[in-house]
Amino acid sequence: MSSALDEVLEGFEPSAQIVSVMAGSRPAVVLGLDIGTSGIRAALFDERGEEIESASVRLPWPGVDEATAFNAELRLSWIATAIDDLLSRSISIDRQIQLISISCFWHSLVGVAADGSSTTPVFTWASTEAAGAAHELRELFDEPSIHARTGCRIHPSYWPAKLHWLQQKHEQAAATRYWMSFGEFVVLQLCGETAASVSMASGTGLFNQQLCDWDAELAAALQIPIETLPELAGSHTALQGLTAKYAARWPELSEAKFFPAIGDGAADAIGSGCTTRANLALMVGSSGALRLMYRGEPPAQLPTELWCYRADEKRIILGGALSDGGNLYEWLRDFLLPGETDESIEQSLALLEPDVHGLTILPFWSGERSTGWSPRAKGTILGLTNKTQPIEILRAAMEAIAYRFALIHRALSPFAPDAAIIASGTALRWSPTWIKILADVLGTPITLSTYRESSTLGAALLALEAAGKIENLETRNVVAGVTFEPDFSKHARYQIGLERQQKIYKQLISKT
Numbered sequence: 001m002s003s004a005l006d007e008v009l010e011g012f013e014p015s016a017q018i019v020s021v022m023a024g025s026r027p028a029v030v031l032g033l034d035i036g037t038s039g040i041r042a043a044l045f046d047e048r049g050e051e052i053e054s055a056s057v058r059l060p061w062p063g064v065d066e067a068t069a070f071n072a073e074l075r076l077s078w079i080a081t082a083i084d085d086l087l088s089r090s091i092s093i094d095r096q097i098q099l100i101s102i103s104c105f106w107h108s109l110v111g112v113a114a115d116g117s118s119t120t121p122v123f124t125w126a127s128t129e130a131a132g133a134a135h136e137l138r139e140l141f142d143e144p145s146i147h148a149r150t151g152c153r154i155h156p157s158y159w160p161a162k163l164h165w166l167q168q169k170h171e172q173a174a175a176t177r178y179w180m181s182f183g184e185f186v187v188l189q190l191c192g193e194t195a196a197s198v199s200m201a202s203g204t205g206l207f208n209q210q211l212c213d214w215d216a217e218l219a220a221a222l223q224i225p226i227e228t229l230p231e232l233a234g235s236h237t238a239l240q241g242l243t244a245k246y247a248a249r250w251p252e253l254s255e256a257k258f259f260p261a262i263g264d265g266a267a268d269a270i271g272s273g274c275t276t277r278a279n280l281a282l283m284v285g286s287s288g289a290l291r292l293m294y295r296g297e298p299p300a301q302l303p304t305e306l307w308c309y310r311a312d313e314k315r316i317i318l319g320g321a322l323s324d325g326g327n328l329y330e331w332l333r334d335f336l337l338p339g340e341t342d343e344s345i346e347q348s349l350a351l352l353e354p355d356v357h358g359l360t361i362l363p364f365w366s367g368e369r370s371t372g373w374s375p376r377a378k379g380t381i382l383g384l385t386n387k388t389q390p391i392e393i394l395r396a397a398m399e400a401i402a403y404r405f406a407l408i409h410r411a412l413s414p415f416a417p418d419a420a421i422i423a424s425g426t427a428l429r430w431s432p433t434w435i436k437i438l439a440d441v442l443g444t445p446i447t448l449s450t451y452r453e454s455s456t457l458g459a460a461l462l463a464l465e466a467a468g469k470i471e472n473l474e475t476r477n478v479v480a481g482v483t484f485e486p487d488f489s490k491h492a493r494y495q496i497g498l499e500r501q502q503k504i505y506k507q508l509i510s511k512t
Contacts, residue, residue, distance in 0.1 A: 027094035028052050030463055031086070031253065033079065034456040035104040035183065036264065037067060037124060037286050040079050041453060042086040044093065045460040047469045049476070051453070055093055057086045067286075067327070067366075068127040072110050072118040072185050079186060080249070087250060099238070100258045101463035103267035103455040104183030106203035106309070109162045111176035112185060119172040122182045123162055125287070126323060128367050130156040131375040133165035144304075146218060151202065151209045151298065151308030153373040157323075158205030160222055161375075167223070180230050183261025190246050191239045191258050196230035199262035202310040209298045209308050209316075233260045235312035236466045259463045264455045265319070266311035269293045270462060271454030272424050273478030275315070277416040280409075282438070282446065283454075284425040287366070288325035288401065290408045292318045292416050295474070305371035305411040312462065318415055320370030320408035324363045324379075325401060326427025329434075331365065332397055336390035342430060348391045349433045354399070354440065354490045355497040357392035359383040360504050361400035368509065371407045377509045398434050402441040403498045409442050424449040432484075440490040441498070450481040 028044035043056035059082045061075065111119035123129070137154045152158050159179070166173045180188070181204070184196050201207045201214070206229070208215040214229055233239075238257035241247065247254040265283070269291050274281035281291045295315055298308050302318075309317045337345060360382045368377035381393065413419075423446050428435050439446045451457055464470045 027096045028055060028090070029096060029469070030099045030101055030460045031083070031097050031256065032456045032460040033082075033100070033102045034264070034267070034453065034459070035079065035102065035186065035261070036455070037105050037126070040082045041456055042082045043453065043456050043460075044086070044090060044095070044097070045457070045464075047464065049457065049461045049464050049470060051457065052090070052093055055086070055090045056453075056456075057082050057089065059085070067124065068129075069121040069123050072122050072182065075122070075182070076186060076189055080246070083250065083253075087252065095252065097253060097256050099460075099463045099467055100253065100256050101459040102183060102186065102259065102261035103264045103459035104181065104186070104200070104261040106181075106200070106263040106265055107157050107159075108182045109159055109204075110180060110182060110185050111166070111172055112178040112180060112188070113175055114177040116188055118185065119176045120166065122185070125157040126366050127162070128156050128375075130161040130165035131367075133168070134161035134375040137161055137164055141221070147304070148302060149208050149210065150205050150215055150218065151207075151302065152205035153304075153307070154205075155369065155373050156367070156375050157369060160205050160218065163222060163224055177228065178230065179224070179228050181261070184230050187239065187258060187260055190242055192243045193239045193258075194230045195233035195237065195239060195260050197233055197260040197262050198235065198310050198313055199266050200260065201230070201232055203263050203265075209310065212310070212313055235314075235462070238466070257467075259459075259466065262311065262459055262462060263309060265289055265291055265321075266293070266309070266315075266317055267455040267458030267462070268424060269317065270311065270458030270473055271451060271456070272422045272449045272458075273476065274422050275473045275476075278419060280412065280416060280419045280421045282405070282421050282423040284325045284401075284423070284427040284434070286325060286327040286427075288322040288405065288425070288427075290319050290405055290412060290421075292412055292419065294416075299415065303411045304373075305408060307370070318412060320411065322363070322401060322404050323366035323369050326425070326430070328363055328365050328379075328397055328401065329394070329427055329430070332394045336393060345391070345394070346431055346433060349395050349398070349431065352392065352395045354437075354493045357383075357388065357396050358385070359388070359393065359396040360497075360500050361393075361396050362501065362505060362509060363397055363400045363404065364509070371404065371411065372505070372509060374509050380504070380508060382504060398431075398437055399441065399494070399497060400501060402434075402438045403494075403501050405438060406441050406498055407502075409444075421446045422449050423447065424451070424454045435484045439484045439486040441494045443486050443488065443491040445483050445485050447483040448481040
């Protein structure tokens with residue numbers, strides 16, 4: 001898909017320093033993997049964390065749409081194919097690959113047998129099968145105390161509800177020796193180790209953010225033996241070598257050190273340059289999130305709207321996540337506007353005035369996470385008439401998602417009141433109009449990140465810091481991109497739409 005931002009960004013030139021590095025003047029040191037919900041990306045980076053030009057591969061996942069659950073072994077084979085392709089395409093590049101970094105989507109869960117094979121599908125953050133289990137656990141446990149310890153609400157996207165559901169409904173649970181995320185499964189198959197990073201563990205809902213360890217109290221209450229959970233690896237822990245199978249397949253990687261996978265949200269924030277309280281990272285890909293990263297300790301009081309995870313032992317991430325972002329845009333575009341080009345859709349979207357369509361949308365096609373965390377939320381469109389146009393429904397959905405981001409922004413603002421917003425994600429590159437909507441709704445400037453693959457970059461940078469090849473992430477020089485300024489007259493009009501959405505939300509969703 002071509003980027004609608006190409007025209008907007010035309011004429012913007014990054015610094016000469018970045019251009020010279022991108023020209024491939026340094027050898028490749030890191031092989032970075034980004035395991036996303038829509039596909040796998042592999043790329044090579046030099047010792048300064050700059051991506052080597054023409055040394056990247058992106059493969060969409062094969063087969064049918066499997067956003068909520070998929071086969072672990074099949075996806076692993078596709079990851080191996082991506083590495084094959086990257087190495088075959090980069091033969092002419094000076095490769096001294098010493099490190100392998102991985103970014104992987106947070107909150108997935110897969111059961112693994114003693115022989116390393118999967119016993120269950122990989123259930124992603126979008127899986128809603130455990131909604132009933134989440135409701136049961138909310139009745140059994142004191143959710144505020146669990147939220148304070150783990151940084152996570154009781155919700156189907158997290159491990160406690162998934163494990164409770166699996167223990168009740170799946171015979172495969174009895175054959176399971178380990179529970180892990182897909183990121184750990186990949187490392188287990190490639191390296192033979194079951195180690196999990198603090199980053200990945202922190203997004204499970206079973207991790208104590210204050211102790212930086214598994215929450216033994218919650219695990220015991222759920223009857224989950226700690227020994228079935230992965231060992232925790234420090235940020236400077238590297239796993240040496242491939243298994244014999246993959247060492248024979250990739251001899252050039254046999255001496256490279258693996259770093260356990262980190263959460264894609266942490267990687268995106270790092271890659272976007274949002275590593276201090278000076279910046280918030282706004283991401284709209286298939287889903288969406290607004291995040292704050294900083295060195296320090298978890299907050300003593302965590303707002304109910306937000307979660308708290310970690311990038312590593314020293315870096316905290318606060319934020320909120322939406323299950324619908326670019327996925328809803330794509331669904332509505334394909335369903336309502338088949339055959340229309342992205343360019344014509346963007347032109348039509350840009351002509352519409354704020355909140356004039358008469359629609360109120362609750363954008364929960366994939367369920368709700370922030371801000372209300374309803375386990376049973378569904379998408380809703382109110383106000384349709386026989387005069388409503390398809391493009392108006394699409395525009396209303398984009399505004400509705402922006403309203404949810406505004407609520408997250410309100411909850412985050414006390415922790416970083418003067419923070420600028422840096423945006424990334426493929427969905428925003430389809431539509432400059434959407435970035436402008438977000439700036440107008442939030443009432444604050446939004447700067448688009450110059451780097452299009454923030455998650456791949458972020459994981460590579462964290463690995464380079466751990467290996468001592470760069471001093472620290474906070475001093476990294478980030479090239480600024482195009483800034484979209486808010487229109488405060490439109491901001492006032494959007495506040496009416498936001499209030500209307502919240503009124504409907506309280507009537508319909510908050511009671512489910």
